[in-house]
Amino acid sequence: MKTPLINKNFNLISIFSILLLSLLSFKTADKTIVVSKDGKGNFTTVQQAIDAIENGSSTRTKILIKPGIYKEKIIIPETKGAIVLEGENPQNTIITYDDFASKKNAEGKDIGTTGSSTVFIYSNDFTAKNISFENSSGRVGQAVAILTSGDRIAFENCRFLGNQDTLYLKGAQDLIDKTKPSRNYFKNCYIEGTTDYIFGAGTAVFENCTIYSKETASYVTAASTPQENEFGFVFTNSKIIGNAKENSVYLGRPWRPFAKTVYIDCEINSTIKPEGWHNWSKPDAEKTTFYAEFNSKGSGAHISKRVSWSHQLTKEERKKYTPENILKGNDNWNTKKSLK
Numbered sequence: 001m002k003t004p005l006i007n008k009n010f011n012l013i014s015i016f017s018i019l020l021l022s023l024l025s026f027k028t029a030d031k032t033i034v035v036s037k038d039g040k041g042n043f044t045t046v047q048q049a050i051d052a053i054e055n056g057s058s059t060r061t062k063i064l065i066k067p068g069i070y071k072e073k074i075i076i077p078e079t080k081g082a083i084v085l086e087g088e089n090p091q092n093t094i095i096t097y098d099d100f101a102s103k104k105n106a107e108g109k110d111i112g113t114t115g116s117s118t119v120f121i122y123s124n125d126f127t128a129k130n131i132s133f134e135n136s137s138g139r140v141g142q143a144v145a146i147l148t149s150g151d152r153i154a155f156e157n158c159r160f161l162g163n164q165d166t167l168y169l170k171g172a173q174d175l176i177d178k179t180k181p182s183r184n185y186f187k188n189c190y191i192e193g194t195t196d197y198i199f200g201a202g203t204a205v206f207e208n209c210t211i212y213s214k215e216t217a218s219y220v221t222a223a224s225t226p227q228e229n230e231f232g233f234v235f236t237n238s239k240i241i242g243n244a245k246e247n248s249v250y251l252g253r254p255w256r257p258f259a260k261t262v263y264i265d266c267e268i269n270s271t272i273k274p275e276g277w278h279n280w281s282k283p284d285a286e287k288t289t290f291y292a293e294f295n296s297k298g299s300g301a302h303i304s305k306r307v308s309w310s311h312q313l314t315k316e317e318r319k320k321y322t323p324e325n326i327l328k329g330n331d332n333w334n335t336k337k338s339l340k
Contacts, residue, residue, distance in 0.1 A: 057081035169202030178226035196222035213242030224256035232260030272300035
């Protein structure tokens, strides 16, 4: 008995569809590169792996970093496509360098705060997991561990180690166009430092993080949020702790006039000063900054003693401070997808 022509055509279409789906699936699967100091991977340094990624690649590249201390200064250009850096765990996978702002370059000039960074992330769609990022220069002034200016940047289970200016969420800090988005998401991360150790113009959500003020600490944040941005730094369900002296640390001060920093459902210990916030000796900044808390708890949650120009959010106001709403942007960025 002959097979009807319509069945043959149907079978051919089905086979073609399966092949097409397979090809598409293969094309969109992550490309994997292994970095290992012992030479058993594709590369021995992280920078070599990044340099090997094709510019403008539509395929996400996963760089698996084997345990080790990688002393290198890393630049991730804006020309690169989506990248995932993934270590085994942040205790044994460490990227470190020891530059600092007053260090001299070849011309005898200071390299500056920006130049001091261990890692520069200029690209979009960057993700890191299970890695420590460190500036090991010690207490020598500004010394950045991570600088971000790209968009849709996510970190999970990472540590950021340093002293002054540990985490620089630069964003549009030096751009004429302040509307360029630079969204950052931190989940289950540890960030330590002494002065202004989370700072910059980027938008960032810190969810379930530990923010640790080291001995001699003074200010946790120094936001420079562009006036056009509704959100700056938002900490949710995080611990604001440390071993600094009791009542010695401010939650934040404004690097630029329209700084925005909010703490939601955070545990705040006694290292934080009762007044909470500082105006950086700029009284006019009190009129333009937006510093707020909601449901702070712990020995440093002296709500009634906060400066008069800070805010306690109402339940209605608090509703908009969800990671999804803060970071969605015009493209509905899905942070959960970035962390897969």
